[in-house]
Amino acid sequence: MFIRLMDTIPPRFTFDKSKTRILRWRNNAVSIYVMKNRFSFDDSKGTLRINNLQKSDSDKYSLDIQDSNAAAVENRTLNLSIQAPLSSVTLVNECLSQGEMRMSCTTEGVGDSPQYSWTLDGHTLTQDELLSGNKDTDIIVLRQDMSGLLSCSVSNHVSSISKDMRIATCVFINCTLSNGMHVSQWVFAATNTLCVEPTTVRDTTADHLICGLRAAVAVLLLIGITVYFAWKKKKSSKAEDPENSVCMVEMRSAAD
Structure with missing residues (x-):
């Protein structure tokens, strides 16, 4: 220098x-x-x-x-004043007790005297969007049901860097798990693994076998019914035809 x-x-x-x-x-x-x-x-x-x-x-x-x-x-x-350049930026989000979202913007490395600024969908955050905190600090709290692309920009006298994150949705869950533990809290909808009923994986091979057997039984039953009615119809036709009738004649001698 x-x-x-x-x-x-x-x-x-x-x-x-x-x-x-x-x-x-x-x-x-x-x-x-x-x-x-x-x-x-x-x-x-x-x-x-x-x-x-x-x-x-x-x-x-x-x-x-x-x-x-x-x-x-x-x-x-x-x-x-000797300042080191900023390194990468990390955004961390967290759902709070009333559905608000806390956002933390941290710099990694040896950057000195960082200054922060936040934007939502390209515009500077307003007090109507912020529940607490200043838009010029590294931690802010957004009001419930906020959405959009959030950006944190960090700079000092020798460098500038930013990080974007699509705001996730916080949802409230209230249930009792299979182990008896009660869960009642705000979580991110996209990553929620609590209060989700386990999905039973069916054995499709067994299902196919059962369906096949049922189909075979139905076919055999249909064939049996068809044969029975055909046989019954044929028998009825023979009873009505004189040529096919059988007469029993008893022959006696003249002496009798």
């Missing part, structure tokens, strides 16, 4: 970090040089270089310029 201290090198000046002297310039040369491995001054450009920049380098720096007689000419100050 380079800090431009001046355009023209004055006869005398000092550069301090808070109350720690970094360097002192006298007679066209540096007379005091603290932490040479971290700080280096280029007198041809009037710039100070900070090597291996660290968060601890965030501080107030001052430049005191003097004339050749050591009389004060000018004092300049610099507030240096």
Whole structure:
């Protein structure tokens, strides 16, 4: 990192970090040089270089310029703030006791001084949509039955990142489980696994076999009924036909 201290090198000046002297310039040369491995001054450009920049380098720096007689000419100050870029953002939602939804927006990594903003379907959240909390904080609470695409944006001076989530629906469940435990709470409808009756998986092979047997019995019964009525009809026809009648004749001798 380079800090431009001046355009023209004055006869005398000092550069301090808070109350720690970094360097002192006298007679066209540096007379005091603290932490040479971290700080280096280029007198041809009037710039100070900070090597291996660290968060601890965030501080107030001052430049005191003097004339050749050591009389004060000018004092300049610099507030240096070292910030790391933001990493990924995570959104976490939770149903509360009255069906409200709490949304938490957290940054992962080493991002510094994050600032938050929330939007719903592209517009900034209003007080009618917020039950509690400020739209500029990392945690908000939305009123019951809110819907749409919620977005959390996080930024600092060196980076910006956002995360979207489709708002889930909270539903109230009230039931007794098979183990006797009573459940009464608000849960997300899409992921609810409580108060759901278990589904019995039927053996389709057995069902098919039973249906086959029933069909076979029905066919055999139909065939039996058809044969019976055909036989009965045939018998009735024979009884009415004289040619098919049988006569019994007893023959006796003349003597009788």
